[in-house]
Amino acid sequence: xxxxxxxxxxxxxxxxxxxxxxxxxxxxxxxxxxxxxxxxxxxxxxxxxxxxxxxxxxxxxxxxxxxxxxxxxxxxxxxxxxxxxxxxxxxxxxxxxxxxxxxxxxxxxxxxxxxxxxxxxxxxxxxxxxxxxxxxxxxxxxxxxxxxxxxxxxxxxxxxxxxxxxxxxxxxxxxxxxxxxxxxxxxxxxxxxxxxxxxxxxxxxxxxxxxxxxxxxxxxxxxxxxxxxxxxxxxxxxxxxxxxxxxxxxxxxxxxxxxxxxxxxxxxxxxxxxxxxxxxxxxxxxxxxxxxxxxxxxxxxxxxxxxxxxxxxxxxxxxxxxxxxxxxxxxxxxxxxxxxxxxxxxxxx
Numbered sequence: 649x650x651x652x653x654x655x656x657x658x659x660x661x662x663x664x665x666x667x668x669x670x671x672x673x674x675x676x677x678x679x680x681x682x683x684x685x686x687x688x689x690x691x692x693x694x695x696x697x698x699x700x701x702x703x704x705x706x707x708x709x710x711x712x713x714x715x716x717x718x719x720x721x722x723x724x725x726x727x728x729x730x731x732x733x734x735x736x737x738x739x740x741x742x743x744x745x746x747x748x749x750x751x752x753x754x755x756x757x758x759x760x761x762x763x764x765x766x767x768x769x770x771x772x773x774x775x776x777x778x779x780x781x782x783x784x785x786x787x788x789x790x791x792x793x794x795x796x797x798x799x800x801x802x803x804x805x806x807x808x809x810x811x812x813x814x815x816x817x818x819x820x821x822x823x824x825x826x827x828x829x830x831x832x833x834x835x836x837x838x839x840x841x842x843x844x845x846x847x848x849x850x851x852x853x854x855x856x857x858x859x860x861x862x863x864x865x866x867x868x869x870x871x872x873x874x875x876x877x878x879x880x881x882x883x884x885x886x887x888x889x890x891x892x893x894x895x896x897x898x899x900x901x902x903x904x905x906x907x908x909x910x911x912x913x914x915x916x917x918x919x920x921x922x923x924x925x926x927x928x929x930x931x932x933x934x935x936x937x938x939x940x941x942x943x944x945x946x947x948x949x950x951x952x953x954x955x956x957x958x959x960x961x962x963x964x965x966x967x968x969x970x971x972x973x974x975x976x977x978x979x980x981x982x983x984x985x986x987x988x989x990x991x992x993x994x995x996x997x
Contacts, residue, residue, distance in 0.1 A: 676889075677883075677886060677888045677889050677892065678888060678892055679888070680887075680888055680950075682951075682956040682957070684730070685947055685950060685951050685956060686951070686956075686957070686965070687730070688723075688726055688727075688730065688887045688947050689944065689947045689948065689951070689962070689965060690965055690969065691722075691726045691729070691749075691750060692722035692723065692726050692887065692943060692944045692947070693944060693965065693966055693969045694749055694755070694969050694972065694973070695718060695722045695725070695726070695745070695746040695749050695750065696719060696722055696944060697966075697969050697970055697973045698745060698746075698749060698755055698758070698759070698973050698976070699717040699718055699719045699745060699746070700719070701759075701973050701974075701976075701977050702715060702717065702745065702759070702762060703715075703717055703719075703918070703922065705759075705762070705763070705977065705980075705981075706922045707922075710763050710980075710981060711762045711763055711776070712764065712775070713775050713776060713777075714742065714775075714776055714777060714791075714921050714922075714923075715762070715776045715921060715922045716742050716743040716744075716776065716777075716920065716921045716922075717743070717745070717916070717918045717922070718743055718744075718745055718746035718747075718916070719916065719917045719918050720851070720914065720915050720916045720917040720918075720937070720938075720942070720943070721743075721746065721849060721851060721884065721912075721914045721915070721916055721943075722746060722943050722944065723884060723885055723886060723887040723890055723914070723943035723946075724847070724849055724884045724890055724912045724914055725746050725747050725750040725819075726750055726887055726890075727886075727887040727888070727889070727890025727891040727893075727894055728750075728817060728847065728890060728891075728894045729750040729751060730887070730891045730894075731890075731891045731894030731895045731898055732815070732817060732894065732898060733813075733814075733898075734785075735785065735812070735813070735814045736785065736814050736815045736816070736817060736898070737785045737786075737787055737800075737803045737807075737814065737815075737816045737817065738750075738751055738785060738786050738787065738817045738819070739786075739787040739788055739790070739796045739799055739800040739803065739816065739817070739818055739819065740788070740789055740790070740796060740818075740819035740820070741789060741790055741791075741793065741794075741795075741796055741819065741820055741821060741824060742776070742777040742789055742790065742791050743789075743821070743849075743916075744776075744777065744779065744788075744789030745758060745762075745776070747786065747789070747819065748769075748779060748781070748784075748786060748789075751781075751784045751785065751786050752784050753769065753779075753781050753784050753786060754976075755972055755973060755975075755976035756975070756976045756979040756980065757769045758779065758976070759976040759977055759979065759980035760772070760976075760979060760980040760983050761774055761775065761776075761779050762775065762776050762980065763980040763981060763983075764985060764986070765980060765983035765984065765985060765986070766983060766984050766985065766986045766987070766990075767979065767980075767983040768980075769781055771986055771990055771993075771994070772985060772986040772990075773986065773990060773994070776789070777789050777790070777791040778790070778791060787799065787800070787803060793823060793824050793827060794820060794824040794827030794829055794830055795829070796818065796819070796820060797818055797820055797824070797827070797829060797830045797833045797846070798829050798832065798833045799818075800816045800817075800818025800833075800844060800846075801816070801818065801833040801836060801837050801842060801844055803816040803818075803844070804816040804818075804837065804842035804843050804844035804907070805836075805840065805842055807842075807843050808840065808841070808842055808843060813902055814843070815843045815844065815845060815898055815901045815902065816842075816843065816844040816845070817844075817845050817847060818844055818845065818846050818847065819847045819849060820846070820847070820848060820849070821848070821849050821850070821851065821854065822848060822849070822850040822851065822852070822853075822854055822859050822863065822868060823854025823855060823857075823862070824854075825848050825863070825868050825871060826854075826862065826863060830846075830871075831875075833846075834846070834871075834872050834875045834877055834907070835875055837875075837877070837906065837907040838872070838875045838876055838877050838906050838907055840906075841904060841905065841906035841907075842906065842907055843901040843902065843904075843906075843907075844901065844907045845894075845897045845898070845901060845907065845908050845909075845910060846872070846877075846907060846908070846909045846910070847910050847912060848868045848869075848871075848909065848910070848911045848912065849884065849912050849914055850868055850884070850911055850912060850913055850914060851914050851915050851916040852915060853916070853920070853928070853929070855920045855924070856920060856924065856926070856928045857928075858928070867881065867911070868881075868909070868911040869881040869909055869910075869911040871909060872907070872909045877906070877907050877908065877909055878900075878908055878909070879908065879909035879910070879911060880893050880896070880897070880908070880909070880910055880911070881911045881913060882910055882911065882912050882913065883913055884912030884913050884914035885913070885914060885915065885937075885941040885942070885943045885946070886943065886946060887943060887946075887947065890912065893910055894910070897910055915937045915941070917934055917937070917938060948962060
């Protein structure tokens with residue numbers, strides 16, 4: 649499958665250029681069936697509504713510590729989820745709630761972890777950035793920038809050693825892409841032909857610094873060239889483009905050809921974390937992306953334009969998702985906090 653590769657948009661610190669090229673053009677994106685569109689819509693809405701609720705609960709003081717929301721980036725993880733097979737692993741950084749929900753983790757358990765309750769995935773001891781689910785093949789959000797990349801490479805090494813057909817989906821951001829351990833991982837992954845996809849979620853700002861101000865090579869799909877790792881730049885706001893690129897990368901890895909880099913051109917609507925007022929960009933910039941490239945609205949519009957669903961049907965989908973999230977929030981506020989004795993469990997000595 650041919651996936652288009654384009655030059656990156658040349659952002660300034662304060663505004664996007666008049667025409668933003670997100671990587672893949674409509675003529676090259678395969679159409680989704682009605683079932684695929686609805687599946688993508690439900691899953692992206694689940695992430696969007698969860699993150700909106702998490703933001704509200706953080707503002708109410710029910711969630712402590714750091715909290716990094718995934719609003720705007722939903723198509724990346726859902727498109728990859730639609731492409732991968734059972735057994736493929738996922739590992740990511742601290743903007744991780746969307747990844748957990750995408751791989752099937754219970755919203756109740758995720759939200760309860762955010763509020764520090766015993767029903768959380770890490771028994772209320774990990775918080776927003778540190779959850780894990782072996783059953784869902786989710787190997788963590790990680791709070792140290794770039795730390796998950798060598799771990800994801802290690803998962804791929806384990807797959808090759810065991811002779812299975814699984815691929816490690818290793819997510820990190822444009823800021824983490826400048827970390828040294830990333831390049832050590834690239835070298836080993838290509839040297840040993842490991843089945844790992846390095847998924848760079850380029851949301852254009854590493855904390856508060858625009859990509860072009862912090863990266864000498866801002867086309868992250870080229871970051872593996874010195875290691876002979878191929879890369880594809882993808883419209884990370886279009887779930888169809890993500891799925892197509894994901895399928896191509898997974899086929900490459902399963903064929904024993906080694907790693908691949910997927911640069912997902914995406915955008916976060918909120919600040920870097922809940923404590924970030926995001927004053928380094930204009931409201932007009934954010935509104936432009938919301939109005940023209942929102943991943944959920946794109947699916948919704950296609951469903952309506954192609955008469956695959958009515959407004960009422962889509963409202964029911966959203967209402968059902970909101971009910972799930974409200975139930976998760978209720979559980980996360982009513983569940984008991986961990987017993988103090990839990991301070992001494994699950995520790996390495």
